[in-house]
Amino acid sequence: MAERTATLEGTITALAEQKKYPALRDILVTMNPADVAALFDEIDEHLLPLLFRLLPKDMAAETFVEMEPDPQELLIRGFSDSELKEVVDELYVDDAVDLVEEMPANVVRRILKQADPETRRLINNILQYPDDCAGSLMTTEFVDLLPTMTVADAVKRIKRTGTDKETINICYVIDDGRHLLGTVSIRTLILSEDDEPVAEIMQENVISVGTLTDQEDATALFSKYDLTVLPVVDNENRLVGIITVDDALDVLETETTEDIEIMGGMTPTDKPYLKTSVWETFKARFPWLLLLMISATFTGQIITSFENALAVAAVLTAYIPMLMDTGGNSGSQASVTVIRGISLGDIEFSDYFKVLWKEIRVAVICGVALAAANFVKLMLVDRLLFHNPEVTVTVAAVICLTMVCTILCAKVVGCTLPMLAERLGFDPAVMSSPFITTIVDALSLLIYFRFAVSILRL
């Protein structure tokens, strides 16, 4: 795909420089707006206004929506007022809102000035909702029907108003007070008799969300109930907008990327990797590394305080990385599983004791199995094969006991912290590998030295 676009970019640039506009237009109209947008994001800035003007009007708007904010701004600054009006008129309200949110204030003023008063009112309405809630994600362009209409009336209404709606696949039945009564799919309408009243064929148990519902919770309903559209209602059950599945998919993708980035110990960015500058990447990563580095110095303090014990039994030092890593990995496994479970809605705080009990049992089996494997390795490889006389049965016992206890602690910490974070209203993803590792490192060393001191009598 990327290779094709790369070659295409060359072709387009060449044609543009040779001023072969009809050929250019012919190429562009065969492309999908999303691909045209990807091409426009890459192409040389000075060609952009020219190429954009070659697109047919409806395609221009669709392409514009899919573009990155920087070339969008560039285009708008080059538009005449009437060109800007043409694009804004073609946009769906939710896309117009996204645009307004990305642009600097002076560009926003121009956009709002060109929008017709009704659109301007709708945009301002949506803008009032916080950024991460259902209200900010919705569009207000849906088909509404009255329960008293017949199927024929409904189809007539759709024919009259449908062109400007984001979807007509699901229509919404409301009463005079705009309260949501039910939904009718276009399929049901087509397959019903003309004189049947809408009230008879509508689906009444409608899944809907409030305007202030968190966008992650709203989008989770799409996969749970196999939806393609989700109605948004105010707190008196009045229909104010709809969320379409394409926007839900975008939110899902962005939220997952954010979770993964946080779990990897970074501040999430909303730009693709290759478009993020070195400085932005540095800013997203450095604070976490610094914080984790400072936390890790406590682990160092623990080693320092047992320096004398280590001096007597130097062999113990060699097993520190293995114990720390195994602990960290065990904890990560538990935390990653729990974090994903929470974000999929499989695990809730009320399940805590179920989760804990399960992790304890898994930890004991894993711990004993790994300790056994390790004991065999210590005796056969380190002692017999490498002739290390310091690896006595007692030393091996200290290492293996530490392993069992470390894994137990790691799993308990790994499943507890994300659930606690969720309970306290933080993002559970923060309590993932890097933090769990740091905490478990310290714990494993404390356990190790405790066993060493008491068993080896250091």
Next chain:
Amino acid sequence: MAERTATLEGTITALAEQKKYPALRDILVTMNPADVAALFDEIDEHLLPLLFRLLPKDMAAETFVEMEPDPQELLIRGFSDSELKEVVDELYVDDAVDLVEEMPANVVRRILKQADPETRRLINNILQYPDDCAGSLMTTEFVDLLPTMTVADAVKRIKRTGTDKETINICYVIDDGRHLLGTVSIRTLILSEDDEPVAEIMQENVISVGTLTDQEDATALFSKYDLTVLPVVDNENRLVGIITVDDALDVLETETTEDIEIMGGMTPTDKPYLKTSVWETFKARFPWLLLLMISATFTGQIITSFENALAVAAVLTAYIPMLMDTGGNSGSQASVTVIRGISLGDIEFSDYFKVLWKEIRVAVICGVALAAANFVKLMLVDRLLFHNPEVTVTVAAVICLTMVCTILCAKVVGCTLPMLAERLGFDPAVMSSPFITTIVDALSLLIYFRFAVSILRL
């Protein structure tokens, strides 16, 4: 949500035991099939057949599809042949295929026997595609139109055949050889004049996938092109099926969970956490812990081989965890970012040098900044505050130089290995935190001791 279901479960069980069937039925029909399925997954086994039989026929099939395999099997084993036939007849082909894939052989034989011959042929057709490709995900129930039909013909055809189709929102225009020519949305049909030919209003640049396209690639197209349905064609561009967005969403969720589990150092399971047995969880986690534990022993060997150096400068031991952790975290950040970029399609192998160059620059800035912070901390806290005379400027220099080099190595390894894995056809997610950490641990120790030996002349 879970709390409501929990109470509901109690109510339902109580009503069932008091044999209050009309009341039970009244409750169930107001619920969404997905919620009924969740309830059925939780409820006592012996009530299941009874409750299921209370559902209206179409709702029964929708509920059945959403249930977990175990209760599904239980129900099928209790069904009479005619009951089974009723459910199978109501299923869409793709759901029937999913069912057949989950059930044991003797149950499958019964299901296929009850399906009508055409459905059986369709099921067997889909079953022949490998599990993770577009062909296995599709359904064959779509509306096909001929280019010569008028809008009125098309609507008539939809009215006649639409009831059994999974979606009528998008109809497919094919020629006599079933080659895909274009698509017409129901919206376009409704908004067009009755006598217009389909060929005039159809959309010709159709995004489609081959039957053997990887399911992850196929589902990525949904968010890229804002699709709700994606046609699947054979290698001669003949239309064989469609994938609907709800199935794409499920794949996306499953694949993301798999990626996250692999990144957390586990074998992916396809069951929700709380439904996985302790033994299954153990089996998914143990092999990785064992493998990583064995790899970590090499890190131990490095310490052993520098035991004499450490005995002379024992202070160096205290900084091992901090250096190892910072290296591991730096590497994880790079690998997590690159793995996510690959799975979103933002990064390809051809971008390797761009990625590498970026990571090197980020590593140098991060490394120098962290080393500087660390130097100040070593001098002010460890030396002045804790009066540790062993922390000399030279020792601090060894630690800080190691830090810069470790971070550089970690970022290079962290971005290289996932891209290499992708290039070699492995899942890049494997090259995530746990493996990167293990490799970087060894590297950081080698760098540390090398600097220590040459600068401190040990």
